[in-house]
Amino acid sequence: xxxxxxxxxxxxxxxxxxxxxxxxxxxxxxxxxxxxxxxxxxxxxxxxxxxxxxxxxxxxxxxxxxxxxxxxxxxxxxxxxxxxxxxxxxxxxxxxxxxxxxxxxxxxxxxxxxxxxxxxxxxxxxxxxxxxxxxxxxxxxxxxxxxxxxxxxxxxxxxxxxxxxxxxxxxxxxxxxxxxxxxxxxxxxxxxxxxxxxxxxxxxxxxxxxxxxxxxxxxxxxxxxxxxxxxxxxxxxxxxxxxxxxxxxxxxxxxxxxxxxxxxxxxxxxxxxxxxxxxxxxxxxxxxxxxxxxxxxxxxxxxxxxxxxxxxxxxxxxxxxxxxxxxxxxxxxxxxxxxxxxxxxxxxxxxxxxxxxxxxxxxxxxxxxxxxxxxxxxxxxxxxxxxxxxxxxxxxxx
RNA sequence: GCGUCGGUGGCGGAGUGGUCAAUCGCACCUGGCUGUAAACCAGGCGCCCUUGUGGCUACGCAGGUUCGAAUCCUGCCCGGCGCA
Numbered sequence: 001x002x003x004x005x006x007x008x009x010x011x012x013x014x015x016x017x018x019x020x021x022x023x024x025x026x027x028x029x030x031x032x033x034x035x036x037x038x039x040x041x042x043x044x045x046x047x048x049x050x051x052x053x054x055x056x057x058x059x060x061x062x063x064x065x066x067x068x069x070x071x072x073x074x075x076x077x078x079x080x081x082x083x084x085x086x087x088x089x090x091x092x093x094x095x096x097x098x099x100x101x102x103x104x105x106x107x108x109x110x111x112x113x114x115x116x117x118x119x120x121x122x123x124x125x126x127x128x129x130x131x132x133x134x135x136x137x138x139x140x141x142x143x144x145x146x147x148x149x150x151x152x153x154x155x156x157x158x159x160x161x162x163x164x165x166x167x168x169x170x171x172x173x174x175x176x177x178x179x180x181x182x183x184x185x186x187x188x189x190x191x192x193x194x195x196x197x198x199x200x201x202x203x204x205x206x207x208x209x210x211x212x213x214x215x216x217x218x219x220x221x222x223x224x225x226x227x228x229x230x231x232x233x234x235x236x237x238x239x240x241x242x243x244x245x246x247x248x249x250x251x252x253x254x255x256x257x258x259x260x261x262x263x264x265x266x267x268x269x270x271x272x273x274x275x276x277x278x279x280x281x282x283x284x285x286x287x288x289x290x291x292x293x294x295x296x297x298x299x300x301x302x303x304x305x306x307x308x309x310x311x312x313x314x315x316x317x318x319x320x321x322x323x324x325x326x327x328x329x330x331x332x333x334x335x336x337x338x339x340x341x342x343x344x345x346x347x348x349x350x351x352x353x354x355x356x357x358x359x360x361x362x363x364x365x366x367x368x369x370x371x372x373x374x375x376x377x378x379x380x381x382x383x384x385x386x387x388x389x390x391x392x393x394x395x396x397x398x
Numbered sequence: 399g400c401g402u403c404g405g406u407g408g409c410g411g412a413g414u415g416g417u418c419a420a421u422c423g424c425a426c427c428u429g430g431c432u433g434u435a436a437a438c439c440a441g442g443c444g445c446c447c448u449u450g451u452g453g454c455u456a457c458g459c460a461g462g463u464u465c466g467a468a469u470c471c472u473g474c475c476c477g478g479c480g481c482a
Contacts, residue, residue: 115432317430
């Protein structure tokens with residue numbers, strides 16, 4: 001067994017919570033943890049030009065296997081010299097396995113299902129679908145992806161072409177992309193899915209984790225340079241979450257992702273159960289979370305890494321984070337608000353621009369509006385997490 | 399002056415006897431977004447209220463025809479174009 005391509009050290013633990021501060025060293029740099037990883041699904045932080053990124057903000061990026069596979073194609077990335085060269089980003093890169101797209105384009109397709117539900121809505125169940133290899137059957141189901149025990153059949157949201165992912169294939173593609181940290185292929189279930197379905201999906205996710213691990217190890221060269229994280233699932237159910245964390249924790253992954261969709265209220269409980277069971281010395285990445293308060297809660301449960309589309313998606317559509325909460329810059333009251341977005345923020349946008357100016361740029365549909373707001377939001381989360389890290393280092397013990 | 403076309407909600411522009419408080423776009427107002435099918439999506443946008451198959455006022459102005467008019471007729475006002 002080759003040594004892990006990453007090393008994770010815990011520098012301090014908070015005495016009163018499960019929070020820890022540490023360092024994650026990848027072949028492309030050191031990520032101080034807890035950390036917020038920027039989401040660069042298609043190989044770029046949406047709306048944020050590279051030139052605007054300051055060193056360490058964000059400390060790493062996560063790209064998406066499904067999306068890069070469809071466009072421009074994993075082989076293109078490989079021939080470019082890997083994702084770092086392709087993007088021109090020499091920092092650490094993670095790649096999500098595409099498991100989440102199975103959810104968003106499958107069970108959640110066309111339905112009002114979100115990653116974090118308000119309440120236990122009576123939404124569509126993650127019902128069992130027949131194993132199919134036929135695009136026509138897919139479209140009959142009104143969705144783009146259908147799951148069977150072997151893998152996932154899906155049609156491209158771009159051109160309708162037919163594809164199939166298996167754990168082995170997802171790993172192979174991630175090898176071609178070449179991120180520092182890659183994720184096992186998993187099945188993300190709806191928060192509202194039945195217990196029976198969650199159980200069944202979890203068994204599949206666990207089997208796929210094992211297959212992902214084997215596929216990764218078979219490629220000696222890739223496994224020397226790329227770390228593999230398993231993904232814990234189990235929905236809202238304590239028994240399933242703990243079982244999942246124990247099962248995956250016993251497998252030799254380099255770290256762990258915590259996946260799934262949640263109901264807001266039990267986001268932190270579910271994360272807590274998982275972190276109690278996972279090995280202490282491996283990094284934990286809470287996938288797709290979150291909002292400022294979610295980050296703080298996650299950290300207290302023992303999470304080291306986060307990623308979330310919110311800072312860029314909200315920013316792009318006019319919403320900015322501030323210490324007083326989120327502000328929608330489209331609101332009339334900001335038309336002549338000549339204060340910075342957040343007077344305590346040290347980001348370059350807050351240093352030179354006002355809310356009124358950004359509000360104007362949004363209304364004028366200027367691209368800079370989306371860029372500035374996204375950049376500010378990234379800074380805001382970065383500062384939030386960094387502040388928390390400092391506190392852990394200050395109060396904690398090794 | 400004559401002829402002709404036209405004057406509709408903040409703007410553009412549909413509608414040409416009832417089902418029109420009036421399609422649609424823009425602008426405007428408000429929500430939503432958590433491993434990005436997302437520079438997106440949804441709702442609202444005459445006034446009033448006991449919020450409803452509710453009331454009132456509206457389609458340049460004033461009359462008229464009609465059971466009923468933004469839609470037809472007459473006059474006036476205003477604008478474009480053409481001819482003097």
